[in-house]
Amino acid sequence: MRKTLILTTALIAAGAAAGAQEINVISWGGAYTKSQVEAYHKPFTALTGIRVNSIDADNPVVPLKAQVEAKNVTGDLFDIELSDAVRLCDEGMLEPINPAMLPPAPDGTPATEDFLDGALSECAVATIFWSTVFAYDASKFTGEAPSTIADLFDTAKFPGKRGLKKGPKGTLEMALMADGVPASEVYAVLATPEGVDRAFAKLDTIKASVVWWEAGAQPAQLLADGEVIMATAYNGRIFDAIAAEGKPFQIVWDGQYMDFDLWAIPKGAPHLEDALKFLAFSTDTQRLADQAKWISYGPARRSSAALVGLYQDGKTEMAPHMPTNPANMGNALLTDFEFWADHDSELNARFAAWLAG
Template structure:
C-alpha cells in the first residue's frame, strides 16, 4: 500500500509539472499556503518564473521513486531533516553550495546567519517546526492537560489519542512523559532497555490511539470528535485555532522540534531555476514573511527580529513559535544522527508493534 501511495503521488506530481517552469512538492494545507504567500507569489512577480505546487504525505517517498526510475518531474522538494540527509547520502539530491546563498541584510554570510545545523550538503533549512500535542478544550472543562505526561494518562484525562503513524517523535515524547529529561532521551533510546521503556509507554495508550499520516489530519480528528487529544505539527494546530476558531489548545511541554529543508532532486529538469527559487525563499525577509501565515520559526538569525503579526493583523507570532523561550522549557531537538542510523530498524519494530 505504501509503495502504491508513493507512486500515486509521483504520478500526480508528474501531471502537475507539465505546465510549470518549476514544480515544488510540499506538504499541503496551511504550511503550503504560507509558502505560496511568502515565497511563490513574490518570486513569480520578480522573476516571471511560474511555479506549480503539489503535495504529498511525505515528499521524500515520491522523490526517491522519481530519481531511481530516472523520471524526475519535481525541481524543489520540501523535506524533513533526516530524509534530506538520507537522500543526499544516497546520491538522490543535488549538492548546494552554502556560499551561494544570500547574505543577511547587514552583510553577514549565510553560513553564519543560518541557525546551527540548518545548512547541509544538499539542503537548506527554511524553518523550525515541532511536534506538540493539542486537545479539545470542550472535553476538559474542569481540568486541562498541561504536561506531556498528561497525554498518556487515560484515567485522569479519558478519551482517544491521535498520534502520527511513525516512531519518530512518538518514542521521544513517550520517554519524556515517563520522566526522562530531554537531554537524556537519545542516550536512553540507544539502549535496548530504553527502547523497551518507550514502547511500554506507548502500550498504555495503544488501544485508544487513532493513527494519522498527513499533517492535515490531526486538527480534523479533533474537530470531528474522533480524538480528545492528538500530537500534531504546531503550525497546523495554530491555524485551526486562529483561522478557524477551533476550541483547541496547544501544550508545548515535551515538544520535539526540528528543521524543514529545501532540496533539489538529482536530475531535476530545471535545476538552475530551482536553485534560484531556494536562494530567494531562504532570504532573510522571505523567511520572516512566512511567519505571517504559519507559526513556524525562521531558520535565519536575521529573520527573527522581523517576525511580526499573523495575517489577521492582531496575533503576535513570536510567542507562538517553537523557538520562543517559554516554549523551550521542556523541549527536545530531534536528533538527526539518531534517526539516520536507526530509522530502518526502529521503523520495522514499530510497524510490527502496530499489528500486534
C-alpha cells in the same frame, strides 16, 4: 550590500527569460504550503516570470525517493525533514548545494553565519523550525485539563481516544518523555535496546486508545470532529485552526519535539538552474520572515527573527506562538538527525511490526 541585492535580483530576472518557465515544488499541503505560496511562490513568479507548480504529499521524501530510484524525476524541490536530507544526501540522491550561492543577511553577514546551527547541510537548506506538540479541545474539558506530556499517555486521568502520528520519529521520543526521561537524556536512552523497548512499552499503555494519523491536516480535524480528546500535531497546523478557523484548541508545549524542514533538490531535477534560483530567493531574510505571517514556524535565519511581526490578521503577535519562544522551551527536545539517519529503517520496521501485532 544594496548593490549586491540589486545584482542578485537582476541576475534572477534575466536568467528566467532564457530558462524553463516553471518549476515543480513538492511540500506538505494545507496551511503550511499556503504559507510558502504566499511568502515564496507568488513573489518569485512576480519577479522572474517562472511559474511555481505546488504539489502536495503526506511526506515529500516518499515521492522524492521513488522518483530518483525510478530515474523519472519530475519534482525540482522537495520540502523534507533534516534526518531525511542527511540520509538521502549520503545515498547520492540529492544535488549538493554550495552555501556561497545563498544571499547574505541585510547587514552583509554571510549565510553560513546567519542560518541557525544545523540549518545548512551539504544537500539542503532549512526554511523553518517547527515542532510536534500535543493539543486538546478546551471546550471538552470543564475541570482539570492536560498540561504535561505525561497527560497525553494518562488514560486513567483523561479517558478517551488519542491521535498519534503513525510513525516512530517523534512518537518514540514523546513516549520516553512521558515516561519520565528528561529531554536531555532521550537519545542516550533511545540508543539502547532497553530504551527502545521502554518507548514501545509506554506506547503499549495507550495503543488501544490511539487513532493514528499520517497527513498534517488530520489531527485538527480529529479534534474538531470529537474523534479524539487530544492529539499530537504540527504546531503550525493547530495555530492555523485556532487563528484562522476560531477552533477552541489549546497547545501543550511540554515535551515538544523540534525539527527543521529544508529544501532539497533531487538528482536529475528537470529544471535545476531555476530550482537553485528559487531556493536562493526563498531562503533570504525577508522571505523567511514573511512566511511567519502565515504560520507559526520559526525562520531558519537569525536575521529574520527581528522582522517577524503580526499574523495575516494584522493583530496577533506571532512570537509567542513560535516553538522557540522561551516560554515554550521548558522541556523541549531537538531532533537528533544523526540518530534518525542511522536508525530510521530499523525503527520504522520495528514500529510497523508493533502496529501489526
